[in-house]
Amino acid sequence: MKSEPGGMFVIRNAGNIVPYCESEPGGVSGTVEYVVAALHVKDMVICSHSDCGAMTAIAKSHDRSQAPAVSSWQRNADAARTVNAAHDHGSEQDKVDDLVRQNVIAQLNNLRNHPSVALALSQTALRLHGWVFDLESGEIIALDHLSGDFVNLNENPNTYAYAGQAVTAAGGRLAAAVYTPNHLTY
DSSP, rough: OOOOOOOOOOOOGGGGGGOOOOOSSHHHHHHHHHHIIISSEEEEEEEEEETTTHHHHHHHHOOOHHHHHHHHHGGGGGGHHHHHHOOOOEEEEHHHHHHHHHHHHHHHHHHSSSSHHHHHTTTTOOEEEEEEEEEEOOOOEETTTTTTEEEETTTOOOOSSSSSSSOEETTEEEEEEEEEEEEEEO
């Protein structure tokens, strides 16, 4: 995924949130629609990072009563929070790390709900990537469509989360169908 200057659209926000597409879309939804429908991007990345403050606040149940807009925004991560709560964690840091990964998966699922993305995926014109950047080591792990696990991106440079339409997500692991012109792989 090399890019020339001006060849990338970057949306940065608390928790790398992509709201579920609704009748009253906002800036994130508008940008998603524009880059997919008008610019025909081929790859989209949901990228989080280790020790994400938004996910740490959710994992540690920080009081957000004085920040109602933040609290409302973070509801877009409820699926990740629910899956994370069902997992056993060895430590608070393990809980935060798992929530960061689960949130990448949840936001990819939210992204797939956008009509322009759903259409591009159905036409195999778009690949979605889910990454977590480790601030300390500089390494990136990526959601792998074949295993449903996060793998080292350096060792797996061609991995992606979705291409074509995903069929199902089960048991906290991703089960995706990958459509290519000649075959279907699960």
